[in-house]
Amino acid sequence: MRAPLPEDEHLRLETLHRYQILDTPQELSYEDLTLLASEICGTPIAAISLVDEDRQWFKSILGLDVRQTSRDVAFCAHAILDKEQPLVVEDATQDARFSDNALVSGEPGIRFYAGTPLVMSDGHAIGTLCVIDRVPKTLTPSERRALQVLGREVVAQLELRRHVDVLERTVVALERTQAELRRTQREQLDLKDQFVSHVSHELRSPLTPIYQFVTILLDEIAGPLNDSQREYLGVVLRNAHQLCAMIDDLLDVTRAQTGKLRVDRRRMRLDGLIVDLVSTLSISAGASGLTLAAVVDGPLPEVIADAGRVRQVLSNLIENAIKFTNDGGRITVHASVPPDQPGVVLLGVQDTGCGLSAEDGQRVFEQLYQAENAGERSRNGLGLGLHIAKTLVERMGGRIWVESTPGQGSRFSFTLPIFTLAPSLVPLLTPENLSHGTFAVITIDFVNQSGQAGADEARRAMHAAWESVQASVHPSMDVVLPRFGSAEAGETFVVVAMADDQGAARIVQRIEQRVARCDAVRAAGYTATLSRAVLCLPDLAPPADRDALAVEMAKALSRHLDVRCQQELV
Secondary structure: OOOOOOOOHHHHHHHHHHOOOOOOOOOHHHHHHHHHHHHHHOOOEEEEEEEOOOEEEEEEEEOOOOOEEEHHHOHHHHHOOOOOOOEEEOOHHHOOOOOOOHHHHOOOOOOEEEEEEEEOOOOOEEEEEEEEEOOOOOOOHHHHHHHHHHHHHHHHHHHHHHHHHHHHHHHHHHHHHHHHHHHHHHHHHHHHHHHHHHHHHHHHHHHHHHHHHHHHHHOOOOOOOOHHHHHHHHHHHHHHHHHHHHHHHHHHHHHHHOOOOOOOOEEEOOHHHHHHHHHHHHHHHHHOOOEEEEEEOOOOOOEEEOHHHHHHHHHHHHHHHHHOOOOOOEEEEEEEOOOOOOOEEEEEEEEOOOOOOHHHHHHOOOOOOOOHHHOHHHHOOOOOHHHHHHHHHHHOOOOEEEEEEOOOEEEEEEEEEEOOOHHHHHHHOOHHHHOOOEEEEEEEEEEEOOOOOOHHHHHHHHHHHHHHHHHOOOOOOEEEOOEEEEOOOEEEEEEEEOOOHHHHHHHHHHHHHHHHOOHHHHHOOEEEEEEEEEEEOOOOOOOOOHHHHHHHHHHHHHHHHHHHHHHHHO
16 A cells, blocks of 8 residues: 655655755665664664655665665655654554555565654654564564664764765855955956056156156256255155155055065175165265164175065165154164074164054054154155065065164164075985985076176076076975076076986086076076086985084085185186
8 A cells, every 4th residue: 555645745855855865876874774773673674765756765775686666665655654653564464554565465575664764854754764574573672762773873874964065065165266256356466466557657657757857957957056946856856756666665565465576585695785775875864864874793694585675675664764763863774693593684773763652563564554643754655665574574584573662763673594505405315315425516607798688687587597497406306506696797506416427417408408498598698607516425424414414515515616706706
């Protein structure tokens, strides 16, 4: 006899389909529960049956080689009518509902059936966990309770499966949304970059002739000036410089946001840069009635930094100090290697100006932030300079901070990492690499023969050359040392390779081939000269400490490079 439809049939089917379990592959968790039900109840057949509109489909079945049957003959279609307790049929031949059932009179010859309904979280029964036998049987109370417990575990597995499925779809949708958001942000940043670049170009176009004509007038090429005219033209020139500085700040901030702000880290010395910068800005400080001096605990060791960006940061800090220090004040640029931080050079700009409050000190590096109590002078910019300085310092591997007392002045400090060879060599010192017994030093000298390349073209050419050299070496056996030299005049790159002379020759050949194919290098008028030398690894007692060996290698390498430079100077 076909079972009547449950009162909630429509909603029950909606629940069943919402779980998206029908016609899915077998899963071990469900197979285990079916096996456990069979063993506890002592039956040869057990199944997890899901009752669809016209069929019962088995998510898991033990003892029968079928995956579904018609709903018309399904015992489980009767079991889902009562959600509170299992349906137990001790002898199907004696039950009017099943005596003429094809599954009783024919294969598999069902006599005993017990099925506990699978009632989901919304209260609808979608199927059963059932056990079946070919002989009449009676369940003990403990077996009946165990079957119900296992049925609830099947429901828990189905609920978990659905939650995981929903979570996975949510994650996919979120990833898709995030990807779209990133794409939109990139597009917006690119548009912003294009807009700012266009606006900066349009603003610079009229500024250039303004600057030129004002300079011509101040130089009295067009005729003599009286004091008032000279004063007024000076105001125009200062404002033109200020507008140019604002344009540069806008460009740097936009480039930082779009990942286009280039920081070209290389070996450099700070002593000469500091002296030159202080000498240049002393004129501006003197015009404001201030004293600007440098205190350098030197000679300072080489650092890894971008010389142009270091100058930009220091200039910003010094110009800020000039802006916020009253007539008669003093500004001092400090540079030293702090005893408690031997791996960095510490630079500082100290003034006797108006100082900063505690809140201003915490926020002064934020984009567009300007201290409220700094007076009208704080409005002579966009509030981007210190934010850009922080970005540049961090990209050069340092950090920046401020110490200040209101009314007594401020000290802006930042660090730059000291260049040392040894840490660059440690990763190369593997047992396999050390088996060579030697290491090679390959130098690539780029010289600008034409002398016609502009600064930007020269930088692009040397950046392309650097990438060509990097692409020619093996990352686990060779290292390209940080760059040094001036792009305009030429640069020297140094490769340290764990190789003998034959291996070094192959590396030289690869570099020559890649550089020869580099259009930017050729177009800028550079030629490359390569040389190599093979040095013996330092003889340290085994087992050699990698750090100690790297230090000794660095010493040998430094001596080789020093001798080479001396030979070139002769």
